[in-house]
Amino acid sequence: MQNTPNMNVTGMAGHLIRRLNQLSTQVFMHRTQEEGFDLTPVQFAALDAIYANPGLDQARIAAKIAYDKATIGGVIDRLEQKGFVVRSISKSDRRAREVRLTNSGRKTYDNILPIVSELQTEILAGLDPKQQEQFRNLVVKIIHAASGNQE
């Protein structure tokens, strides 16, 4: 299946990637809801970044998980509504909002993390362990090539 001008759209990388993302999101939502959680993949990613870096401001959170600052604003809004984080104005920079987990947020994160870790394998269920490893390596290579980036 070469990427010639004759290739069907459904065989193109972009289309396959979109479907992969659909699949990934669906597995995440179904599995976590089954366990009684109410978090989206993005909300979980933000929670993770804040857990690892208490007091991080929104711009830094956005950069860490590769998001637009406008998007992250809304995500933090919803995490705040759910009582998982609190925002406070930074003393060193009055423009910045520092974000921290509440006890509820920390507890939720601790409880959901093993489930999220586990469901990663479910997303890649079509691949054996060696292929899963291969897949991850290829994706990391693609992402790194596309942007001089962080992690």
Added chain:
Amino acid sequence: MQNTPNMNVTGMAGHLIRRLNQLSTQVFMHRTQEEGFDLTPVQFAALDAIYANPGLDQARIAAKIAYDKATIGGVIDRLEQKGFVVRSISKSDRRAREVRLTNSGRKTYDNILPIVSELQTEILAGLDPKQQEQFRNLVVKIIHAASGNQE
């Protein structure tokens, strides 16, 4: 990088896939806009499905490109506003809306297809041709495993 409970979120499959999709969408939008087109990846996918199957109804289009019928409704709305497609009530089933390309839609599709084909390689720029092939094969395997599906 095994997927252990200790794995960082940014190394998890779900997160990598989300970033891949971001990248893919960005390349699509930037390249096609550079060439003067105003189409999203989803709009292009719909256009392709209609091009290949004139008179297809919305439910069938949605199934072909793996979308929710509610989402496809909006996508077709916008393609109609741009003058690329027309909708008509099916004679054999008055619930169904048959969708067809206009001359403008056909011309736009013909002109944008080579650009979209080309940009697929740009998305996977970090991989050599053999790895790109490997990547596509792995993704197809994942998607097929996740759903008894069409193509």
Added chain:
DNA sequence: CATAAAAGGTATGTGTACATACCTTTTATG
């Protein structure tokens, strides 16, 4: 053939995703 179930679409609501514009605050520059 009457009625229930199913299917095609639209409407509504939530949540990304991001561009652009805007306001405030900070930093850089002359």
Added chain:
DNA sequence: CATAAAAGGTATGTACACATACCTTTTATG
């Protein structure tokens, strides 16, 4: 040190993405 440029956030607008509810029409079943 005044002012411009840059950075942090919010607001607004467009476009997915999908769940749920709802209406209409078709199909299945007794």
